[in-house]
Amino acid sequence: MKKVGILFGMEDTYPWAFIERVNQIGDGKVKAEAVQIDKVQQGIDYGYHVIIDRISQEVPFYRSYLKNAALMGTAVINNPFWWSADEKFFNNCLSVQLGVPVPKTVLLPSKERPDDTTEKSFRNLRAPLDWDYMFDYIGFPAYMKPHSGGGWKSVYKVESPEDLFAKHGETEQLVMMLQEEIVFDDYYRVYCLGQKYVHIMPYEPRNEFHLRYATESKIKGDEHKKLMKTIHDLTIKLNKALGYDFNTVEFAVRNGIPYAIDFCNPAPDADINSVGQQNFDWIVEHSAKLAVEKAKAHKAKKNNCTWGTFLQEAISGPKGTRPAGLKTASEAKKTVLKKPVAKKKVAPTKKSPTKN
Numbered sequence: 001m002k003k004v005g006i007l008f009g010m011e012d013t014y015p016w017a018f019i020e021r022v023n024q025i026g027d028g029k030v031k032a033e034a035v036q037i038d039k040v041q042q043g044i045d046y047g048y049h050v051i052i053d054r055i056s057q058e059v060p061f062y063r064s065y066l067k068n069a070a071l072m073g074t075a076v077i078n079n080p081f082w083w084s085a086d087e088k089f090f091n092n093c094l095s096v097q098l099g100v101p102v103p104k105t106v107l108l109p110s111k112e113r114p115d116d117t118t119e120k121s122f123r124n125l126r127a128p129l130d131w132d133y134m135f136d137y138i139g140f141p142a143y144m145k146p147h148s149g150g151g152w153k154s155v156y157k158v159e160s161p162e163d164l165f166a167k168h169g170e171t172e173q174l175v176m177m178l179q180e181e182i183v184f185d186d187y188y189r190v191y192c193l194g195q196k197y198v199h200i201m202p203y204e205p206r207n208e209f210h211l212r213y214a215t216e217s218k219i220k221g222d223e224h225k226k227l228m229k230t231i232h233d234l235t236i237k238l239n240k241a242l243g244y245d246f247n248t249v250e251f252a253v254r255n256g257i258p259y260a261i262d263f264c265n266p267a268p269d270a271d272i273n274s275v276g277q278q279n280f281d282w283i284v285e286h287s288a289k290l291a292v293e294k295a296k297a298h299k300a301k302k303n304n305c306t307w308g309t310f311l312q313e314a315i316s317g318p319k320g321t322r323p324a325g326l327k328t329a330s331e332a333k334k335t336v337l338k339k340p341v342a343k344k345k346v347a348p349t350k351k352s353p354t355k356n
């Protein structure tokens with residue numbers, strides 16, 4: 001008998017449906033339950049062949065428990081080591097390397113210094129930063145959002161350098177990204193499981209929360225078919241590179257090109273009340289199927305987590321030459337058209353490592 005566990009927080013529809021479905025299709029060979037923890041001792045195997053992790057981003061105790069479980073051979077979905085290492089800016093960098101369209105993006109140092117650092121901790125940062133270059137490259141309006149985060153928290157639309165500096169002033173110790181706005185004709189949210197099961201959901205982020213999935217593709221026929229194939233292939237490509245087994249990728253479509261906007265969602269919303277019955281049924285069915293497959297494929301005393309091609313190739317050595325998407329800073333400078341931008345700067349605050 002193989003054992004599947006699910007680790008979860010406040011969500012209350014998906015976990016129970018997942019457990020029920022695994023127990024139905026597990027056919028007496030695979031059984032599922034809510035993970036039970038009453039102690040966590042180093043180097044001890046608590047007996048799960050597969051764990052679906054829906055919450056360790058919020059509970060560091062669970063993340064550490066899962067790393068031990070992975071060491072003991074549990075197929076943890078998603079790999080807790082990779083999840084700990086990953087963030088959205090790196091995701092974008094990797095996409096550039098992979099040739100996946102992403103909005104132009106730069107990383108901004110936090111407005112306030114991290115705890116226990118002083119001005120002296122930031123001698124590697126030039127003051128002022130090269131804001132003119134960044135504004136020329138990104139343009140306005142733009143989006144500013146945390147380099148690691150989710151749930152639309154601290155996501156800002158900024159209209160001008162002044163607006164950017166004002167809003168950046170509210171972001172405390174968050175490391176932010178400044179990103180080109182993709183003015184989209186169409187938007188999709190895509191579930192991807194096991195790097196092979198893909199479910200494309202039309203999504204309207206401008207609707208009220210409960211109506212975001214109540215929308216349709218804006219295009220039809222062959223054009224629609226072609227776009228769905230492109231989105232499917234880009235989704236697989238990103239998840240294979242990152243090594244996620246349970247993720248969503250969001251795409252904003254501008255002039256027929258799907259730009260990957262948000263693709264670091266390793267515990268994506270799967271609540272029936274937001275995704276709707278049809279999408280809920282898909283995610284329950286396919287995640288149960290994946291868990292049963294992983295449980296049956298589990299090899300004792302081996303690492304059964306998924307490792308993305310980025311890491312695999314980093315270890316096994318590069319394949320071929322530098323990928324086409326990557327440039328040096330001086331090559332990049334040549335490609336940014338110099339446009340005049342508003343020069344007015346907000347005075348630096350005492351606490352600011354960015355010094356504006």
Ligand SMILES: Nc1ncnc2c1ncn2[C@@H]1O[C@H](COP(=O)(O)OP(=O)(O)O)[C@@H](O)[C@H]1O
Nearest residue numbers: 103143149150151152153179180181182205262
């Ligand atoms: N570059 C962008 N262009 C257009 N819209 C964006 C952009 N970045 C974010 N958005 C909008 O803001 C929403 C939240 O941003 P997102 O990157 O998905 O953050 P989160 O991880 O918090 O969901 C998106 O669903 C989208 O509607």
Ligand SMILES: [Mg+2]
Nearest residue numbers: 151152250262
């Ligand atoms: Mg999002």
